[in-house]
Amino acid sequence: MSEEMKNYEVLPDSYEQDMRKKRKGNKEKREAEAAKLTMNSLMDILTIILVFLLKSYSTDPMAVSPSADLTIPKSSAILDIQQSVAITVTKAAILVDNNIVMMVKDNKVEASQKRGGEDGYFIVPLNKALVEAAEKVRRIASVNSSVKFDGLCTIVMDAEIPYRLLTEVTYTAGQAEFSKFKFLVVVTAKA
Amino acid sequence: MTKKRKADAAPDLDLTPAMNLILILIPLLLTAMETIKMATINVATPQIGPSEVNTPPEDRPEDKPLKLTVALTDRGITVFARDQVIENKDDPLGPTIPKIDGEEESLTETGKMIPGRVYDYNKLAEMLADIKAANPAEENIIITAESNIKYHYIIKIMDAARDKKEGDKRKVLFPNVVLSAGIA
Numbered sequence: 001m002s003e004e005m006k007n008y009e010v011l012p013d014s015y016e017q018d019m020r021k022k023r024k025g026n027k028e029k030r031e032a033e034a035a036k037l038t039m040n041s042l043m044d045i046l047t048i049i050l051v052f053l054l055k056s057y058s059t060d061p062m063a064v065s066p067s068a069d070l071t072i073p074k075s076s077a078i079l080d081i082q083q084s085v086a087i088t089v090t091k092a093a094i095l096v097d098n099n100i101v102m103m104v105k106d107n108k109v110e111a112s113q114k115r116g117g118e119d120g121y122f123i124v125p126l127n128k129a130l131v132e133a134a135e136k137v138r139r140i141a142s143v144n145s146s147v148k149f150d151g152l153c154t155i156v157m158d159a160e161i162p163y164r165l166l167t168e169v170t171y172t173a174g175q176a177e178f179s180k181f182k183f184l185v186v187v188t189a190k191a
Numbered sequence: 192m193t194k195k196r197k198a199d200a201a202p203d204l205d206l207t208p209a210m211n212l213i214l215i216l217i218p219l220l221l222t223a224m225e226t227i228k229m230a231t232i233n234v235a236t237p238q239i240g241p242s243e244v245n246t247p248p249e250d251r252p253e254d255k256p257l258k259l260t261v262a263l264t265d266r267g268i269t270v271f272a273r274d275q276v277i278e279n280k281d282d283p284l285g286p287t288i289p290k291i292d293g294e295e296e297s298l299t300e301t302g303k304m305i306p307g308r309v310y311d312y313n314k315l316a317e318m319l320a321d322i323k324a325a326n327p328a329e330e331n332i333i334i335t336a337e338s339n340i341k342y343h344y345i346i347k348i349m350d351a352a353r354d355k356k357e358g359d360k361r362k363v364l365f366p367n368v369v370l371s372a373g374i375a
Contacts, residue, residue, distance in 0.1 A: 039206050039210065042210075043206060043209070043210070043213075046210070046213045046214070046217065047213070049217055050213055050216055050217060050220070053216075053217065053220035053221065053224060054220065056224060057220055057223060057224060062229070064229065066227075071298050071299070072229070073342060073343035073346040073347075074296075074343075074346075075230070075232060075346050075347075075349070075350050076350050076353070077230040077231060077232045077349075077350070077353070078230055079230055079231045079232065079233060080230065080231070081229055081230070081231055082231070121372075154231065157342050158342065159298050159341065159342055159343035159346075160298065160341050160342065160343070161341065161342045162338060162339050162340065162341060162342070163263075163336040163337065163338055163339070163340045163341075163342070163345060164338035164339070166342055166345070166370075167370065167372055170234075170236055170370055171236075171372075174236050179235065179236060180233070180234075180235060181233070181234040181235070181236070181370075182231035182232065182233055182234070183231060183232045183234055183346065183349075184229055184230075184231055185229065185230055185231065185232060185346055186227050186228070186229060187227075187228040187229065187230045
């Protein structure tokens with residue numbers, strides 16, 4: 001190190017001026033280069049995030065978005081969600097596979113929509129939609145051996161829906177050959 | 192050296208459109224992504240079939256099927272076993288497990304507790320554990336409720352009936368739920 005310093009000391013002044021100019025020139029050049037971003041690493045990160053998100057998006061068998069009309073109850077259940085026909089009952093409407101079938105008022109189905117009036121359990125429009133949904137699954141099953149109709153449906157229901165409407169929905173689904181139900185819940189740790 | 196750098200710089204791609212696309216897709220997918228973990232509870236409805244041919248003799252009630260039934264009313268939980276109500280000794284006419292003073296979590300605001308009369312899930316779990324100990328092979332439970340009982344109470348009853356924590360382990364109680372028509 002000391003030898004280098006000695007060498008430096010003996011160099012003429014003009015040399016140092018030259019070097020300064022050169023350094024200045026290099027600095028200008030560097031500044032010009034800095035304006036150009038190399039985005040490769042950023043692109044790598046973003047591509048990985050994108051692939052991860054796309055993967056987690058596509059493997060989700062049931063897309064449920066809770067809203068003011070649909071508060072999903074909490075439970076300590078651990079069974080996984082299975083791909084099946086989904087009956088969603090919110091405070092405002094009943095949906096089958098995310099298509100609105102009928103409206104709900106005051107957590108009740110109108111008597112005119114039920115077979116047997118006020119005391120009836122059979123909800124006519126819901127049954128029609130479920131028969132169609134079952135038929136659709138059967139049609140798919142006839143050409144795709146990995147799909148089969150086993151009478152399974154997932155019920156997504158608002159936490160404040162009364163038991164009466166729940167039994168009406170399960171009864172109507174039973175009439176459309178759906179006998180196995182899965183109630184969708186939000187997982188919480190059990191105390 | 193300069194020549195090489197020039198040659199390297201030549202195939203510089205214009206990544207701006209790709210970046211734009213990715214930057215739009217990421218927030219879109221993030222918002223669509225499931226942030227809360229969901230699960231399901233298996234439930235069945237009563238099967239309609241021929242009545243049992245081999246009816247057990249009347250003098251041996253322990254041979255009767257257990258037919259464990261939990262009924263929810265506004266006043267509390269009534270438990271039936273072998274078609275008999277399990278009586279509450281303090282109040283023979285009332286429900287088996289009356290509601291108690293306590294607090295329950297608000298459905299709309301997370302973490303907020305509302306004081307009031309609540310179902311005694313712990314007592315129910317204890318009672319069901321005793322019934323399970325006497326009938327270890329039984330796994331079915333019938334759940335029924337009054338018309339106005341809210342859905343989340345039914346889910347809570349299913350949770351209490353499914354398993355019970357015993358030390359570090361969870362003891363399985365009655366995981367097979369059958370929903371029955373409501374109490375008129």
